[in-house]
Amino acid sequence: MAITADGKIAKNKDHFANWTSKEDKQVFIQTSKDFGMIMMGYNTFKTFPAPLKNRLNVVFSEKAGEELEGVKWVSGEPEKVLNELENLGFKKALLGGGTGLNTLFLQKKLINEIILTVEPKIFGSGLSLFNDDFDINLELLELKKINNNSYLVRYKVVY
Template sequence: MKVILLMATTLDGKIGKSPDHFPDWTGKADKKLFVEITKRAGVVIMGSKTFDTIGKPLPDRKNIILTRNKKRISEWENLVFTDESPGAVLEHLAAEGFSEVVLAGGAMVNSLFAEAGLIDEIIVTISPKIFGFGLSLFTQEISMELVLKDVRRLGENLVCLTYSVVNAPLLNHRFGRGFFQVGA
C-alpha cells in the first residue's frame, strides 16, 4: 500500500493558521492537483478537525476520518469514522483492494502515520503566502530522509515538490502503533 502525504504549505511551511482554517488560500492549480491525485487513489485519510473544516466528504472518493470520538456516525456512504491505528486502517483498505491512499492532514494525522513509518511519498505545493505562525506538517519532532523526485511549477505562482521517503522513523513497522499513542 502506497501512502502519499499531500499537503499545501505557505512559503514559511505552514499548512494553516489554525486547525479550523479553511484551505481557500491554496489556489486553483493546487485544488486541481489535489482532486487528480485523490481521485486516482480512490481514498483519502484525514483527521476529524480537517473533516469538520471541510464539512462534508469529498465526492467520488472513500473518506476515512481518524477520530477519538467513538460516537461519530457517518450519514454518507463514502465516509467512515474510525479510531483505529494507521496500520489497521491501511490493512482494511488493502483488503478492500486499494493500493494507494492519500493523507490530507491535519498535522496530527500526518504525525501518526510518520511516527509509524507509513509514509512513502510526500507531495507538497508551496503557495505564495506567508502566515508567520500556524500549523506545521507535523505536531511533533519527526525525522525522515527524503529523495527529491520531481519539481514542477503549477500555474503562475505555485511550486510542487515530490519526495520519496527513504527511511522511516525509528518506529519502522509497517502497521504501527495505535491512534492514541502519539508522543507516548
C-alpha cells in the same frame, strides 16, 4: 498537502484550506480521485462543508461520527486501518492531513512519499506539516511549476 512558503498548512485547526491556488485544488482533486480515497483527521474533516465527493473519505476520530454517504469512520492504530483499506481493495492510500494525523503516520514510518504544493503565502504562525522532532531525509522525485507563483514538489521518504 498545500504549504505556505514558511511551511505552514493552516493558521489554526479550524482554518479551511481555501487559501490555495486553483491549480493546487486541481492537483488535490485529481490525486485524491486517482487514489479513490483520502484519509484525514477529524479536525480536517470538520473544516469541509461536506464530505468530498467521488472518493472514500476515511476519517480518523475517537468519537462515533454520524453515518454519511462516502464516509468511513476509523480509529486506532494506522496499521490496522491500512489493513482494513487493503481488504476493501485499495492498493495504496492517500493521507491528507492535518498535522496530527501526518505526525502519527510519520512516527510510524508509514509515509513513503510526500506531495506538496508550495503556495506564495506566509502565515508566520500556525500548524506545520508535522509537529514532532524528526530528522528524516527526503529524495526529490518531481518538481513542477503549476502556475506563475506555485510549485508542486514530490519527495520520497528515506527511513
